Amino acid sequence: MTISINKKITGYAVVTESEHKELTQQSADIHLLGEPLSRPDKLVGNTYKIKTPASEHALYITINDILMNEGTAQEHRRPFEIFINSKNMEHFQWIVALTRVMSAVFRKGGDITFLVEELQSVFDPKGGYFKKGGKYTPSLVAEIGEVLQEHLHEIGMLKRNEPEAHQRAFMEAKRKEYTEQQNTSGSHTASGFPEGSQLCTKCSTKAVIIMDNCLTCLNCGDSKCS
Structure with missing residues (x-):
């Protein structure tokens, strides 16, 4: 890449090889969120069924987990991929896109709990609906966020905030x-x-x-x- 210098050069400094390596390492430390996870041959997971007024047919949400630090005191599960299946093809495009993006975030590693709040803050311009139990859900995307939250509760990545x-x-x-x-x-x-x-x-x-x-x-x- 060619850089045009339009001002008078008043001074310069040469970066040594060791300094260049140090700067490169600092840059990697800043931008790298975590080592991408590789998919094992076998995963465990849960499938959740949701039925909402926003969809004629039920949606089946499958979240598969990868076992981390197996056989140690730090053994735990974390989400690795998500699939959503339904007979209703109306939402097929954006559901496929959403699950692929979410799976990519899962596999990247690091903290993925922020997805719950991001999904639950999505509002349908046509209006939300009330679920059984009287809880208001602003959109179908928000309900997917609730399913993810429940799954994270079950595997211990999020603590339940319930009254004592x-x-x-x-x-x-x-x-x-x-x-x-x-x-x-x-x-x-x-x-x-x-x-x-x-x-x-x-x-x-x-x-x-x-x-x-x-x-x-x-x-x-x-x-x-x-």
Whole structure:
């Protein structure tokens, strides 16, 4: 490559071979995220079935894992590849593209947990939908992100962020108290939360009620008064 110098040269320095090697190594250390993983002949994994209003047919998501540091105290599983299969061909193009990109990220090594948040933050311009249990899902891509999150929970790459036992007991008590106050013991939705519950901005579940003049989520415990 030819470089044109339009200004007067006021000085120069020669880089030695050792300095060149050091600079090259520093550059590699900065840009290299991890050693790419090679595929073994056999992998273990899980297959998840999801059925959403966004697709006429169910989607089957298979995530295969590679076993790292086998036979040592640091033995663990990490995702290596992902496949999505369905009878519905409407989303075929972008699903194939998405799974190939995700598999490439898996194989690159390093931290891949960021994919969960990236996928779950995708919103469908046509609008999302509510899943069984009253949880709002903004898009089909976001639901794929939820499946990945569940898989990472199962193999130990992500910790479950669930209320502790005393928090669950408190929420159950609040739910019972609310039902008794409203005198609507039978007025619960299919999700098990009182009818008229609002959508929680933290866990995206229709489980927010007004208790003691305060908005409280009976699913995750989030409260505007805490």
